[in-house]
Amino acid sequence: MSQTPLVLVDGSSYLYRAFHALPPLTTSTGKPTGAVKGVINMLLSLRRQYPDSPFAVVFDAKGKTFRDELFENYKAHRPPMPDDLRSQVEPLHATIRALGLPLLNIEGVEADDVIGTLARACANGGRDVVISTGDKDMAQLVCPHVTLVNTMTGSVYDVEGVKNKFGVGPELIIDFLALMGDKVDNIPGVPGVGEKTACGLLNGIPGGIEGLYANLDKVAELPIRGAKSLAAKLDEHREAAYMSYQLATIKLDVPMDVDADTLMPGEPHREALIALYKEAEFKNWLDDLLREAKESGEPLPATEADECHGEAHYETVLEQSQFDSWLEKLKAADLFAFDTETTSIDAQQAQLVGVSFAVTPMEAAYVPLAHSYMGVPGQLDMDAVLAALKPLLEDPKKVKVMQHGKYDLNVLTRYGIDLQGIAFDTMLESYVLDSTATRHDMDSLALKYLGHSTIRFEDIAGKGAKQLTFDQIAIEQAGPYAAEDADVTLRLHKVLKEKLDTTPSVLSVLTDIEIPLVPVLARIERNGAFVDKNLLGIQSKELGEKMVALEREAFELAGQEFNLGSPKQLGEILFVKLGLPVISKTASGQPSTAEAVLQELADQDYPLPKVIMQHRSMSKLKSTYTDKLPGQINPLTGRIHTSYHQAVTATGRLSSSDPNLQNIPIRTAEGRRIRQAFVAPKGYKLLAADYSQIELRIMAHLAQDESLLHAFQNDLDIHRATAAEVMGVSLEEVSNEQRRRAKAINFGLIYGMSAFGLAKQIGVGRAEAQAYIDRYFARYPGVLAYMERTRAQAAEQGFVETIFGRRLYLPEINSKNGAMRKAAERTAINAPMQGTAADIIKHAMVKVDDWLTGSKLDAKIILQVHDELVLEVKEDQVDEVKAKLCPLMGSAADLDVPLLVEAGVGLNWDEAH
Template identity: 40%
Template sequence: VGDPSDNIPGIKGIGEKTAVPLLVAYQTLDGIYHNIEAIKGATRKKLEEGREIAYISRELAQIKRDVPIQLDLNACVAHDFDVNAAIELFRELEFRSFINRLMQQTKPQQLDLFTMDSQPETLQPSDNLVDTIIVDDEQKLQALATVLNAAQAIVWDVETSGLDQMQVDLVGIALAVNGEQGYYIPLGHQKGKQLPLQKVMDVLRHPLTNPNIDKIAHNASFDLVVTSRYGIEVTPITFDTMIAEWLRDPDSKFLGLKNFAQQYLGVQMTQIEELIGSGKNQKSMAQMPIEQVSPYAAADAAITYRAAEWLRPKLEQENLLHLYNTLEMPLVPVLASMERAGVALDVAYLREMSQRLTSQLKEIEHQIYDLSGGYGEFNINSPKQLNEVLFEQLNLPVEGLKRTTHGYSTDVNTLEKLRNDTGHPIILKIIDYRELSKLQSTYVDSLPELVNPHTGRIHTSYNQTGTSTGRLSSNNPNLQNIPIRTEIGREVRRAFVAPPGKLLLSVDYSQVELRVMAHISQDKTLLEAFAQDQDIHAATAAAVFGVPLEEVTYEQRSFAKRVNFGLMYGMGAFRLARDSDLTLAEAEKFIQQYFKRLPNVERYIRETKEKARKQGYLETLFGRKRRFNALYNAAHGGRVSQQIVAAEERAAINMPIQGTAADIMKRAMIDVYAALKDKPAFMILQVHDELVLEVPEDALQMTRDLVVQIMEQAFQLDAPLKANAQAGSNWRDMQPL
C-alpha cells in the first residue's frame, strides 16, 4: 500500500482493505506473486502492473539492521556543554520547556555569560524578577492608592478563574507603575488573607478611571471586560503591548508576554502551565496559594511596563505611533463594549434546525452508500475509507491528486477536481454531506452551548491581532466563517435575533475593496463606474467583453465579478481556468483583455510586487505595514523557494487593498461608537465589511441615517465609500432601509 509520508509509492489502486486479505492468505509479498494465478479480476491486473514498484517499495520500507556501527552509550551522555549556545538554540527552536529546565539545573554564573546578538545582555531567571508587594490589609491598600494616584501611568492585569471574560471570577489584580516593582491584590483565592472585594474596588476606582493617568495592559480588551463587570470602567487605555508588537510586525511569533519578554527583554518569565499545571492536573488560579501567584502576577504587570517602554520608541522609529494612537488603541474599548453587549440567540430555532439537518444527513448518507459501487456502509468522515471507496472500489482517476498518509487527499479542492473530471454523482453528495455536517457541528449544535447563562446572549471575542492585514477576527463563535452564500448557511444567521421592541440594523460597505483598488490604481474605467454609481461587475464585463452595459449577461457579470476579486488576491490564468470552464489559453487571453481595458490595475499589480521586492514591506493608505521578507530576500540574492515567492506575491497584491479596507472599517467603528454614546442603539457584531447594531424600533431611522453617514465619511476615496442599510427582527430576514 506504500507510505506517502516516507515517499514510498506502493501499488496504484491497492489499499489496506485489499492488501490485508492478500497477506492473510499468502503471508508475504513473494507468496502473493507466487500465487498470482489464483487472484482474480482487477486486483490481479493491478498486482501484475505494479510488481516492480511493489518490490522497490518493500526494499525502501525495510529497516537496515546490519549497518556496521559501534555505539558507546556512555559517550551519548551530555557532560560539559556550552549552556549559552544551548539556550540560544532552544530559543530559536521555541523549546521553552527545555529552556526552563536548563535554567533550573544550571549554575547562575554560567548564565551570566549568555549574550544575544542585538538582544539584551543577560537572561534573567524566572524567580524574583521584580520586587513583589502583596496588598492584603487596609494599610497596604491605602499606601498603594497613594502610589497609583501619583503615577503617570499604571499597568493593570487581572488574574481570573478561566478564559471566558464574561463568566470568569476575579481572583486578583496586579498593578505596576514602573518596571521593577509589582503589586498583587488577592481577591478570590480559596485560602489566605484577602481584602473585601468592594473595598478594593472603591479604592481603585479613582486611579483607574482618572483621565490624567495613562493605563497600560497586555491584551487590554480581556482585562477591560472583566474589570468592567466588577464596576470599574478603566480609562484611558493608552498602550497595549500585545497590539503594539503586532502592529510592529503583524506576523510576529512573540505576541504572548512571556515569549516577548524572553525574545526582546532577556527575561525568562514563569509560564502559566508551570504555575497551575496542565491537562487533568491543571488547577484554577483560585486554588493556588497567594504566595505562589503573587510573584507571577506582579511580574506580569511590571514586565508589561518594561515592554511598553521598549515598544513605544520602536513604533515611533517605524512611523507607526500615529496609527497606533489614533486607530488601534481607540478601537480597544469599542471591541470590549461589543463583547460585553453580546447578541441574542433563538435557541429553540437552532434545536429544530439540528433535527432537520440530522434527517438530511441520514438521507445523504444512504445515497452515498448506494453510489459506492457495492462497497456498503462506511465512515464518510474517514479519509482512509473514502480513499478505498473512491480510488479502489470506484477506480476514480488519481492523476494530479495530492498524496497523503492515507493515500490521496480528499479535501474540498480534490473533490471539486474529481467532480469536474469525472462527473460522478457520489462526489457532489460527499461535498453536500461535509458542508451540512460541518455546519451542524460548528454552529447549529455549538451556538446554544455558548449562550451565557447570566445574560442569555452570545458574547463573541474579537481578536484585534489575529490577521496580518489588519482585519478583525473572532472566536467563540467565529462569526467570519458563518456561510452566507448557501440557503442552509443563511439559516444560521436567522438564529441571531433582536429582543422584543428592538430590531437588528445591518450596515454594509458596498464593494469597499474594489473602491480602494480604484483609488490606489487610479484606473479610469473603475473610477468612472463608481462615479456614475454603476454596477461595477457589469461595468467591468462591458469593458472586457466589449458590449454595451445594458447588454451584459448574467454569466458575463458573474465571470467579471470572479476576476475582479480574484485578481486582488493574485489569481493567475491557471487558477482562473481551474475555477471556470475556460482552457488555460482562454484564461490567459481573458486576463490579457482584462488588463488591456483596465491598464492601471495591471500597473498596480506589477508595481506593488516590485515595491515589496525592493523595500521588503508594503503599507496601507493609513500607514499600516506588513513585511515581505521572502520577496526581499529573493530579490537580493537569497535562496527562497518559488512556491513561497508566489504565495508572498499574492499576499503583497492584496495587502494594501484589504488592509486599507480594514482600517476604514476600524475608523468607522470608532466614530459610530462615539456618536452612539448617549443613544439607545449599540453595536453588537462586526463581520467582514458589515456592522450590526441592536436598535429600539422607534430609533431605527435616526440610527440608520447616522451610521450610514459616518461610515461613508470614514475616509475620503476617489471612488467614494457607499454603505447600504437593512433591518429586521433577525440577521437573515432583513429589508433594505
C-alpha cells in the first residue's frame, strides 16, 4: 500500500518571509497580525493539498546552536527580530497548535536540521517527503523521495528542478554554498566567488570542494572569468571554505523521539481557534468556524459581552392570533427591534415583503406579507397588518432599535407609514464607537460583538444571476433569516449601548448628531434631484469626440497607434520608445503608468503623458457620469435619488453612491458641465449654501492662534493675510501669486503636506518651500503648538476627537514602522478638523430640515456634498429662504471664529455654486 508523503514546513522561513513580503496588517487595537495570517494561509493551503498526510511545522528553537560554536559570527549580521514580528511568534504557535498541527522546535539545532533528519529517515525508508520552504539551503535535501515546494512563489523543485535553478545538482548544493557563502546567515565562503563562478568550478572539476582543492592546478584551465587568479584565492581561503561547508551542512542525525507516524494532525480545537481568530480579527476564518459549528449543532459558549446562549426561538406568523399576541408584546415593550424584508436594496423602488421584530433576546417573529411563489401558504393581509402596526411605528415615544433604519424608514414612507422613534441604530452605534475597527453591516457586527455567524442572504436566495428576490424565497427559509435580523439587532444594541454608556461624549455624537440625521437623510434621498437627460446626452457625445481627438494626438506624439488603456503598451511607448524617465515600478518590476506617475511626467512638460491624463479624465467623466446618470433616473419620479451613507468614512463625513456625487470634479470645465445637468424644475431655482474655509476656521479655534483668530474675527481674506505674514509684505502689497502660494500652505499644512509636496504644488525648490513653512510656523506658533500637542495626545491615548466628541482611533500611531506612524500622525492632526466639519454640516442639516418642515415654505434639501447644501426653492421664495438659511447654518457650532456661509442661486447646480 502506498504511503502518503510526509509534509514538513519550514515555519521560521515562512514567518520572516510573510512579515517582509506581505502588506502590514494590524487589528483595530494596533496589534500586528500580518505574518500570522500569511503563514496560516500557507498552512491551510498545504493541508488542502495533502489532507491525509503526516504534517509538521518546524521552527528554530531559542538560543544558540552548534553552528554558533563553530563560527562565533554565524548569523551575526542579522538584525534583531523586529518587535512587530516578535509579538506575532506566540500567537502563531498557539494558532498552529489549535489547528491540530504538530509543531516542532528542538534546542541546539535549527529548523533545517530537524527537517533534514526527518526527511532523510523517511527517504531512506522509501517514503516521499514534501518540504515547504523558501530557503535555498534545503535544496541539499532533494533526492528521488524529497521535493521542495515554495507556496509563496508556487515553485516546485525535484532533482532536475534544483539543477535548473542553481546550476548544480542537490549533491553539490553544500559545496555550492561553501564557495559562494550566504550573506543572510553570514557564512563567509570564498571572497569574490559568486553563483556563476561556483557553478563553473563545481561543474568543471568533479568531486565537490574536496575534488576542487585536490586539483587547484586545473582551475586556471576552466572557462571561467578570472580563472587564472582563482586558484590562489581558493587556496588563501581554504579554511573559510571548509568551515562554510560545515556551516551550510544540514544535520541529518538530530536525536529526537519523532517519526512520520507520530506526526498525524489532530482535530482542530474549535473553541481555542475561535478565541484566537477573534483576538486577531481574522473575520473570514472566524465566520467559517462559527458556521461549521452551527451546521454540526455544536454548542458554543456565549461571548463575554453577549450573555445569550442556547437555541433561539423564532416564530413565523401566519395566523391572526399569533400576530395579535405579538402586537400586545410590542405595545408592552419599553424597546423593540424592527426590520423590513423587501424585493430590492434600492429603498426608492423596493416592495415590502414582510416585517420582523424582537422584544427579548433569542426570541423574534417574522410576519410574511407578500411572498408570491407557486404554492405559497396563506399570509396575513398586508394592509391590515400595516394598519395595526402604524400607531406603534409612528409613535415617537415608542423606542425602536434598528440596523440601518434609514432604509426601512424610506420603504415604509411609500406605504403611508411615517416611521418615528428610531432611538438607536446598531450600524451607527458601532460606527461612533470606532469608525475604523470593522465594517458596520449586521453580519460583521454579529461576528465581532456576539461571536455569531448569521444566516446569509446568499444562503437562502442563491447567488449571481439566479439569485431570488425575497418574495420568491420559501417562507420556511425566509422566516428564520428575517427573525434573526431582528433578534441580532436587539442583542447587538445591548452590547453596543453598554460600551457607549462608558463614554458619554461618544454617546452624545450618536444621540445628538447621527440619530437625528437619519430621517433628514431619508427625506433628502426621497426628494431627489432633477437631471436634464438631454443635456447629459449632448455632453456625452462631446466628451466622446474630444476623446477621439486626444487619441489621435496621442498617436501622433507616440509615432504609432496603440491602446491607451493598456499599461503594457503605454509603458513600452513612454519608457522604451520615447525614453522618458522611470518614476516608479510595479510589484512585478515593470515601469508604472499609474496616474501619479503620469501626473509627475506631465508636470515635467512631457506632452504625451499630459494627453493621456486628459484622455483618462474625459473617459472617467463619460463612463461615470454622462453615460451612467441617465440610467439612474427613477422612472416613477423622474429624479435621481442618491443614497447617503453615514457609516463609511473614518472621519464622520457623509459619502454617497448610485450616483456618487462627492467626486464630480469642479476644477475642469467638463466637470462643471455635469453639475449644469442638475437643474431646477420649472418655477423653481436651486440655492447652494457652502461653508467658506470651514476647516481653516476650525483650525483657528482648535489652535487658538492669535493671528489666525484675528484674521477670521475681522473678516480678512485668510490667504492674503497668510501671504502678508509669511512673505513679509503688507496686505495691500500681496500679489495674486503670493496669495496662491499662501493658500497652498494653509490647506497643505492641515493635511500634513511636507516641504517636498509643497514645493511640487507651488513650483518652487524644496529649500524655498521649507522656508515658507518655517516662516508660517514662526508667525502662527499656535498652529505648531496644536500639531505637536495633538501628535502627543494621539500617541498617549490612541485616538483624537472632534469638538463634539467624535473619536477617530489611530491603531498605528505608535507603530515601529516609521512610514505608518507618520501617516497616523498626519491623520491625527487633520481628523479633528475634518471630523468637526462633518459634525457641523450634520448639525446644520438637522436645523435646516426642522425649519423647512415646520414652515410653509416651498423649499427642500435635495443634495449634500462636502460642506455644501443644495436646496430646491420656489422662485418667489428664494430671497426669504436665503436670508434665513445662511445664519441658520452659521449657528450650527459655537466657535471662537464666525462660520461664514456663502450662498448662490441659479437654474442649475453649477450656476448656483
